Amino acid sequence: MDVRTICLGILTRGDATGYEIKNLFQHDGYQHFVEASFGSIYPALNRLTEEGLVSVREEAQEKRPDRKVYSITPAGRSAFIASLLKPLPEDRHRSPFVFAMLFSDLLPQARVAQLIETYAQEVQVKLAQLNETEARAQTPGEEFARGFGRAIYVAALQFLEEQRGKFETAEPVAAE
Amino acid sequence: MDVRTICLGILTRGDATGYEIKNLFQHDGYQHFVEASFGSIYPALNRLTEEGLVSVREEAQEKRPDRKVYSITPAGRSAFIASLLKPLPEDRHRSPFVFAMLFSDLLPQARVAQLIETYAQEVQVKLAQLNETEARAQTPGEEFARGFGRAIYVAALQFLEEQRGKFETAEPVAAE
């Protein structure tokens, strides 16, 4: 799922600037399983404009940089739906935490316990974020995404809870 | 968790060629939460060698390209452990599947059902892979990583099972 496709998808829900697209990842609905940086969003929007998949209108603002508001075109909408009909790339879950835990035998116990605590807290924050958005009007898709996130985070927390303690008795090895 | 750190970690478990490091991600222990491509592994090993964090010995083979077997140095081991003592980057879970489901209202029902089925099958394959490795000798870290993966995958499957059907009655919208 490249950034161009992600931008198209977001624009099917309404017009937006590059800045607003970026912020959608931090707030509402799109949390946790989709992301893109400014460094890829702005070039993506330019290319999409060249290709006629989105259109821009520049809204000049007094004493502010111009807003470039992007809208999806009919061609863009078709291209987006077509991309959802093709086989999807697989999920990619990169976890520095799991990687670090693979080497727990090389770390002092205190650090291992801390890794687990810190990670558990992060998961709890994400879970709380998902529950916050609960009240707002949602598409069935957003409902699904929130449920999916909840399911995974709850399971992760439960597992961490089970593991807590198991790494407190293991003998540590040289940490230098 | 950059590729250099990942390579260092793997080399703490024993010497390996770039090729073997890459393959470790597909087989044993490191499955699912860690990955790197040849295009980043080979340059990483070169740089690590320059920096003295790993050493190479070239094993000439008859009628085969030379094997470049990498070993971690004491400096490399220290650097690796130091990187595990610093705060870790957060997990990054990119899911084209969840992204597509966010737009289920734009897709024909059949496609949505297919998305769920296909994804569920992929998760089941991953779960089976984790259970396969069960028999082999494991470090506590590998045990943890396998348990973590299992917990998440089982929860995902359970959620998908609950959702199956919920997307069969939703009215579809134009798919072109």
Next chain:
DNA sequence: GTCGATCTATATCGGACCAATATAGATACG
């Protein structure tokens, strides 16, 4: 009341990383 922080909004650059491709002989299978 003014100073710093945060927000809106654009954009670029270096570097990291991936996917695909190239090379090339070995082995294994049908």
Next chain:
DNA sequence: CGTATCTATATTGGTCCGATATAGATCGAC
């Protein structure tokens, strides 16, 4: 006997991220 897969290296094009730059607006703290 041919073809696919395996061992093993490496590069290239392109995508993407993180950091940085710019710049005025707003808002809270002191």
